[in-house]
Amino acid sequence: MQGYYPLFTAIPLAAAFFNLLVCKLNQKIADYIAFIVTAVLAVMAVKMVFLAPFVYKVGNWDPPFGILLVSDGLSSLMLVVINVISFLAVIFSFKYMTTYTAKPKYYSLFMLMIAGMNGVVITGDMFNLYVFLEIASIASYALVGFGTGKRELEASFKYLILGGVASTAVLFGIAFLYSMSGTLNMPDLAAQLEVTTSPRALAFVIALFIMGFGLKASAVPFHAWLPDAHPSAPAPISAMLSGVLIKALGMYTIMRIMFNVIGRNTLVSTLIMFLGALSMVVAGLLALGQTDFKRMLAYSSISQMGYVLIGLGLAFNPEVDVLIASLALIGALFHLVNHAVFKSLLFLCSGAIEYRTGTRQLDKLGGLIKKMPLTGLTCSIGSFSIAGVPPFNGFWSKLIIILALLRAGYWIYGSIAVVVGFITLLYFIKLQRKAIFGAVPPALAKVREAPFAMVLPLVILAALCLVMGLAYQVVEDHLLVAAKDILLDKTAFMNLLTGG
Amino acid sequence: MDNLENEIRDTNKGMTSIVKTIVRYVMGIIVIFGAYIVLYGHLTPGGGFAGGVILASAYVILTLAFGRELALGKMSNTAASVLDNLGALAFIVIGILGFTAGAFFLNFLAKGEQFRLFSAGIIPLCNIAIGIKVTASLFAIFIALSIFGRFIYQMTDVEESGGEE
Known part of the structure; x- marks a missing residue:
């Protein structure tokens, strides 16, 4: 298994191009290729969890010169999230994407996006990270505009411009790091930055990275593209973008570079926590006023990312006690995984509802629990999870983050997190009352349950919400602790180079 | 193909005969230069991308x-799309073949003598794959833009004439 680590990007890349060749002969084969590829990747990702950390040398070139791939707790965690969610999104696409034309092209872009995200997560090289970041981003620009309607194209263009600015900032930051240290290899860079003689240049690099990756993660001052882009994409892509892409390109990169490469710092910690609190409050309040199903979910994504950021920011402070930092980081990572599960569930639900009713305006919906019992039920479970109702998974992660904030003495941030939890509950109750419960409008009298291929991923994700809430300890022991350990221990990451 | 070329040269399509004559003279040189940049990518500055851009130009x-x-007529848009995908696929397959010798993108072929055309193992093959991919995809993008551009002109023409009525 270790020897085949690069296949996480090679398989989807090859599939993307092979798909476009074969589709000239037979259009239907694209479905099967996408299904097999994502199934294989999901199985491989789950297997990776049980391996000890290692590094892989591409082309057998020795570390500071060649490209390094790193496998540790954090990358295994992200690989599981990316590949399992994309597998479910592909199953959902079978039926859903029949409403669009050019299905093979859709799958090819989808595969490119998976290749990019897997690449970002497995790489241990700064420039390689940038290349994969761009592959995933460019595929997602095209996918957001896939409907080629007026709104879709506008959203896609906006996303393209802002995403391009962010990528430029990231590239600029990487160039600075290279000029300071003469290396792009992450573990090597981490060792070089320990003894850096130019702290001002490093501060500038951090600012560029917070802007660049913060935009990809849609922290609040950089969030303007997300409420347009995520609702405009086809539903499985919205699920991928909100559930996985902003985490792989934004959160993961912030975590990896800030914790493992640059190192913990009090000032940056304050900044990240402030951005997190701002995201939570602003996006939470904006979500309250939305009447479009998917747009409300998009704002809610920004708000929930705020929780992850505030947890990360707290753990990033070197003055905070190690136990509290661990607690905050476990909460943040758990919330990241949970958000991937319930936000993709909710976006897929919105897709199933749109597929049957033809609208996503909350005012035109109603009483769907009677017409689409499974979709309605899973949508309710997703809403309860994200709003933090016990025993679902969202409750535990929010509880852990709030506990960590209070234990560290951040009373104001702690109470903000509680209040935003309440706001989240409020707008998801609004969503439930308008769409799932209440009277059925006459226009929707003939609506039926969504097809099996669409309901199956919903049920699996809803079951995950419940299981991960009940079996929280198992998730923590097998996934989160290893990821937390590598993040808090910069030396262990640097030693991967010599030890691996 | 020569018949088609003569036919088109005689009609009013494209630019003036001065441009057409010059293009006929420089065409071969450009293609040879592009191919040279691709094939000598492992020895001199350049490589698959730079050579591919020259070929596409x-x-x-x-x-x-x-x-x-x-x-x-020289390269249809379907052919461009197929070549585009084949080039990319060939590049990945070369990378995956490295597993046969132990690692992804391992240079598993004989390296040969330095500074000779047939040397450096898989690197010239990668350059050729990239060259094909870049040539085909840049040409496809250009054709797509030109077809799309005419489509928009037609749309605006229709709208304008509709407004006059």
């Missing part, structure tokens, strides 16, 4: 001078 000049029909 040959097609672009052809389109500008003689019109789209002639260029599409």
Whole structure:
């Protein structure tokens, strides 16, 4: 298994191009290729969890010169999230994407996006990270505009411009790091930055990275593209973008570079926590006023990312006690995984509802629990999870983050997190009352349950919400602790180079 | 193909006969230069991407001078799309073949003598794959833009004439 680590990007890349060749002969084969590829990747990702950390040398070139791939707790965690969610999104696409034309092209872009995200997560090289970041981003620009309607194209263009600015900032930051240290290899860079003689240049690099990756993660001052882009994409892509892409390109990169490469710092910690609190409050309040199903979910994504950021920011402070930092980081990572599960569930639900009713305006919906019992039920479970109702998974992660904030003495941030939890509950109750419960409008009298291929991923994700809430300890022991350990221990990451 | 070329040269399509004559003279040189940059990528500056751009620019000049029909006769948009995917696929397959010798993108072929054309193992093969991919995809993008551009002109024409009525 270790020897085949690069296949996480090679398989989807090859599939993307092979798909476009074969589709000239037979259009239907694209479905099967996408299904097999994502199934294989999901199985491989789950297997990776049980391996000890290692590094892989591409082309057998020795570390500071060649490209390094790193496998540790954090990358295994992200690989599981990316590949399992994309597998479910592909199953959902079978039926859903029949409403669009050019299905093979859709799958090819989808595969490119998976290749990019897997690449970002497995790489241990700064420039390689940038290349994969761009592959995933460019595929997602095209996918957001896939409907080629007026709104879709506008959203896609906006996303393209802002995403391009962010990528430029990231590239600029990487160039600075290279000029300071003469290396792009992450573990090597981490060792070089320990003894850096130019702290001002490093501060500038951090600012560029917070802007660049913060935009990809849609922290609040950089969030303007997300409420347009995520609702405009086809539903499985919205699920991928909100559930996985902003985490792989934004959160993961912030975590990896800030914790493992640059190192913990009090000032940056304050900044990240402030951005997190701002995201939570602003996006939470904006979500309250939305009447479009998917747009409300998009704002809610920004708000929930705020929780992850505030947890990360707290753990990033070197003055905070190690136990509290661990607690905050476990909460943040758990919330990241949970958000991937319930936000993709909710976006897929919105897709199933749109597929049957033809609208996503909350005012035109109603009483769907009677017409689409499974979709309605899973949508309710997703809403309860994200709003933090016990025993679902969202409750535990929010509880852990709030506990960590209070234990560290951040009373104001702690109470903000509680209040935003309440706001989240409020707008998801609004969503439930308008769409799932209440009277059925006459226009929707003939609506039926969504097809099996669409309901199956919903049920699996809803079951995950419940299981991960009940079996929280198992998730923590097998996934989160290893990821937390590598993040808090910069030396262990640097030693991967010599030890691996 | 010569018949088509003569036919198009005689009609009013494309640019003036001065441009067409010059393009006919420089065409071969551009293609040879592009191929040289691709094939000598492992020895001299350049490589698959730079050479591919030069080769694609040959097609672009052809389109500008003689019109789209002639260029599409040389390489149709379907052929461009197929070559585009084949080039990318070949590159990944070369990378995956490295597993046979132990690692992804391992240079598993004999390295040969330094500074000779047939040396450096898989690197010239990678350059050729990239060259094909870049040539085909840049040409495809150009053709797509030109078809799309005419489509928009037609749409605006219709709208304007509709407004006059």
